[in-house]
Amino acid sequence: PDADAEAYFDAVIAADQKIEPRDAMPEAYRKTLIRQIAQHAHSEIIGMQPEGNWITRAPSLARKAILLAKVQDEAGHGLYLYAAAETLGADREDLYAQLLSGRQKYSSIFNYPTVTWADVGAIGWLVDGAAIVNQVPLCRCSYGPYARAMIRVCKEESFHQRQGFQSLYVLARGTEKQRAMAQDAIDRWWYPSLAMFGPPDADSKHTAQSMEWKIKRYSNDELRQKFVDMTVQQAEVLGLTLPDENLQWNEERGHYDYTQPDYDELMQVIKGDGPCNRQRMANRREAVESGTWVSEAAAAYAAKQDTRQEA
Ligand code: 3HC
Helix, strand or coil: CHHHHHHHHHHHHHCCCCECCCCCCCHHHHHHHHHHHHHHHHHHHHCHHHHHCCHHHCCCHHHHHHHHHHHHHHHHHHHHHHHHHHCCCCCHHHHHHHHHHCCCCCCHHHHCCCCCCHHHHHHHHHHHHHHHHHHHHHCCCCEHHHHHHHHHHHHHHHHHHHHHHHHHHHHHCCCHHHHHHHHHHHHHHHHHHHHCCCCCHHHCCCHHHHHHCCCCCCCHHHHHHHHHHHHHHHHHHHCCCCCCCCCEEECCCCEEECCCCCHHHHHHHHHHHCCCHHHHHHHHHHHHHHHHHHHHHHHHHHHHHHHHHHC
16 A cells, blocks of 8 residues: 555656645655644744734824734734644644744744834835745645645735835835835845745755655745846835845846845854844743633633533
């Protein structure tokens, strides 16, 4: 039976079909999916903090409503992704514990501070823009539940990216101070956004296997390049500049040449030495502790409902 199961798995992958929860799959395939999906989910949940920091200080009711909707969306994305990880046999409480213990990570990008209101626009435009470039190919990932979760996530990310772009567009056409604030935010978020795509392909330990299993459809460097090519033109429309004087259209490559982000910094941030790592984890720990009564009450209520139904 194992040989048949392996042949079945290989045939499904080769035919660009989907592996579903009840299908036989190599243990390493299951493990790397739990690893990636869990970290993706952790990123969505921790990612609520940098923006949440500005909900009470949004400059207008409209901006506050948009920001609230976006932060709520990120919580929903986390929920989808934890649920997708559970279809692989992962235990949600265990994933939470792995995040808090630091054994599982979340995206480096959320360890940078949001120091002005313009950061909310820069995050929407650059971070969610990068997320879209990374997540659209994941809609074609070989694992069914993950691919399907991405379809809904990508629709909501487009709104996140558009609202960020529009906010920066308004600031860039406001007072000199507002324009300077928008430019400062782009200067601070550009290189960390490039680093979001991961280490260079030569240093990426998972890319080869993930591409063979059609989890990853493009390499880290391919997606990073795609993001740069797309974003340069948008910056021109904004009338703001990207902080890289080597940014240059390369005719024979058909892409923009650009300066790479600092990968040593990326490794430092992933290791836990970024500007906000400790604060993000302390906030997460505090949220779990102060929110325990809510989950306990919900569980008690659900248990009571079950006994009522049995009676
Ligand atoms: N931040 C944190 N860790 C990172 C990282 C980053 N930016 N880039 C790479 N890593 C880690 C990897 O997780 C891996 O470590 P591990 O073995 O402990 O998991 C190691 O560095 C080597 O990197 P690889 O390139 O070999 O790893 P992957 O093949 O997993 O590629 C990835 C990294 C491209 C981030 C891939 O995991 C991925 O596509 N993940 C799903 C998408 C995701 O998580 N996006 C993060 C942002 S979430 C988001 O955008 C929300 C939106 O609302 C803003």
